[in-house]
Amino acid sequence: MASISSLGVGSGLDLETMVTKLMSAERAPIDALTTKITATQARISLFGTLSTKLSALQTAADTLQFPSRLAATKATSGDTTVVTATSAFGAAAGTYGIEVTQLASAQKSFTQEYTAGTTFSPGSLSFTVAGTPASAIDFNDPGKTSYTLDEVRDKINAAKIGVTATVINTTNGGQRMVLTGDNSGAANNFSLTAGLTASGGQANLDGANFDTSTAGLARATAQDGLIKIDGVAVSSTTNVFTNIAGLSITANKVSPPGVPTSLKVETDSDKVVSAVKALVDAYNGISSTIKSNSAYNSSTKTAQPLNGDFAARTISSGLSNVRSSIPPELSSATYKTLSELGVSITQTGQLTLDETKLRQVIGKSPADALTTLQAYGKAFSDSVGGMLNNGGIVTQRVSSLNNAVKIYTDNQAALEVRMVTIEKRFRAQFTAMDQLVAQFKATSGTLSQIFK
Structure with missing residues (x-):
């Protein structure tokens, strides 16, 4: 007898649909694990958000804690x-x-005015800058028999000896070179010796020939x-x-x-107010994130990812304790609480800042106000640091959630292997049944023909 190639052909029943529905029921544990993985990953993402917000709070707290950062x-x-x-x-x-x-001022010296087309013979220039002789600037390039004033300027600048050269074209059609020291201060003067010979019998390019007589030149001495x-x-x-x-x-x-x-x-009261506001905003960002993701809807019986989460509650209570506890170093301070500086808590658990009150306190006693803010800045920074470090509540919780995802994923993989075996068994059983029913039908047909 021929084998059945498709479920239900022999019996006439929709066996394929039956197998699909049975497998769907068998996959219920896998689907449940998928739901758990999704929920756990949502928690991991939220703790990533909380970690970022906690870091922002620590940064704001450190600004208050360290006077060098506040610079108020x-x-x-x-x-x-x-x-x-x-x-x-x-x-x-x-x-x-x-x-x-x-x-x-830096030294500024002028050469005499050279006529248009003046060139200089090969040679070298030697500068002494800030009392130290600089390396000689060489004007003996192969095949070069003369240099223009612009070319002299370029070589001086390329040498980077602490003197900058520029060339000014005058109204008479001539040129002057201006030499300016890179640094101001009396010790940073310069001198020039061993000049280049100028064409046309003009004065050589040498410090001894700096123009010190022409009126209107913006000369300067190093001072x-x-x-x-x-x-x-x-x-x-x-x-x-x-x-x-x-x-x-x-x-x-x-x-x-x-x-x-x-x-x-x-x-600077503006800097102080801005720093305190940054702390308040960072605190509220954490508070609102935890609160909005911890709600439970009794009508739909659905909970937000952080509902009942121990770590989230620990973060909230830890920050609340810092806010409401007086740091030990303020035991004899003029201002012991944040509320005295205009920072108070609302019924919703958010902080609010009364800028007018804070400015009044700063105006009255700035040192005392900063002492209190520094103490609370340190308290918040230390608390958040403990939450974020390797052994902190945030790190531990994220590690725990990642482990849970791994376990769920491993269990899913094992169940998927089991599903293959179960489906093979169902198909084998239904195939055998299909063949048996087909055989019964064939026998029934034969008997019907015999006894007709």
């Missing part, structure tokens, strides 16, 4: 055309009188910048002075004789 001072000049300043960590609050008596700070004379090789810790003063022009410009250094 500003320097205001009474006349920015005379002097400007920037302040950083360590700048002491106060008002200073700044008098600029001399601006720093230091000089200012007086509250009457105390100080100098700098540039026009930037850093004689006061944390304060960088830039001289822009010489002061009227005996008329100092006021420079006020004070706490």
